[in-house]
Amino acid sequence: MAVIYTYGALFFWSFLAATVVPLSSEPPLVFLMSTEGLVVLPVLVRTAGNVLGACTTYWIARRAARLLAETREAPKRHERAARLFKRYGQPVLLLSWVPLLGDGLVAIAGAARLRFSRFCFWVTLGKGLR
Numbered sequence: 001m002a003v004i005y006t007y008g009a010l011f012f013w014s015f016l017a018a019t020v021v022p023l024s025s026e027p028p029l030v031f032l033m034s035t036e037g038l039v040v041l042p043v044l045v046r047t048a049g050n051v052l053g054a055c056t057t058y059w060i061a062r063r064a065a066r067l068l069a070e071t072r073e074a075p076k077r078h079e080r081a082a083r084l085f086k087r088y089g090q091p092v093l094l095l096s097w098v099p100l101l102g103d104g105l106v107a108i109a110g111a112a113r114l115r116f117s118r119f120c121f122w123v124t125l126g127k128g129l130r
Contacts, residue, residue, distance in 0.1 A: 006032060010042060011049040018053025018096075018127070020103050025050060043128075050127040051120070054096055054106045058119055061110030085112055093122035097130040 010032055014025040025046050032042045085092060085108045093109060096102040109119050 003036075006036075007041070007045050011045050014046045014049025015053040015056075018050040018102075018106075019057050022099075024099070047124070047128045050097065051124050054102075054123045054127070055116075055120065057103060057106045058110035058116070061107035062113060065111035065113070085109065090114065090118055090122050093119065094126035094129070096123045096126045 010025075010028050013023060013028050017023040017025040029042055029046045033039055036042065085105070090109075093105055096106050106123065
């Protein structure tokens with residue numbers, strides 16, 4: 001039963017780390033790998049938490065962008081960020097794991113209404129390869 005709580009904590013911590021909460025999912029991952037002696041399962045759990053956290057940020061940004069567009073025009077800086085994202089394309093989401101930068105990229109993808117399946121592909125690949 002303790003194993004379930006341990007992996008649940010890793011998942012939850014990794015989920016939060018992939019949102020705007022300033023956490024890193026590496027310390028609990030390293031701790032769990034050293035105490036359990038496993039690599040694959042902790043990495044999969046951490047990756048799943050990170051991806052779902054990024055998906056949450058994506059959907060919040062997507063909804064917020066829609067609400068802002070309905071109430072007023074988007075500020076110039078948002079337009080500039082969207083142009084940068086479009087300039088480098090979807091592969092820039094491979095960097096979604098980078099602290100702070102990754103959160104911004106995920107939010108821009110949501111605000112730009114990037115197709116969710118493509119978003120998931122690039123974010124999962126980037127966070128998994130990390």
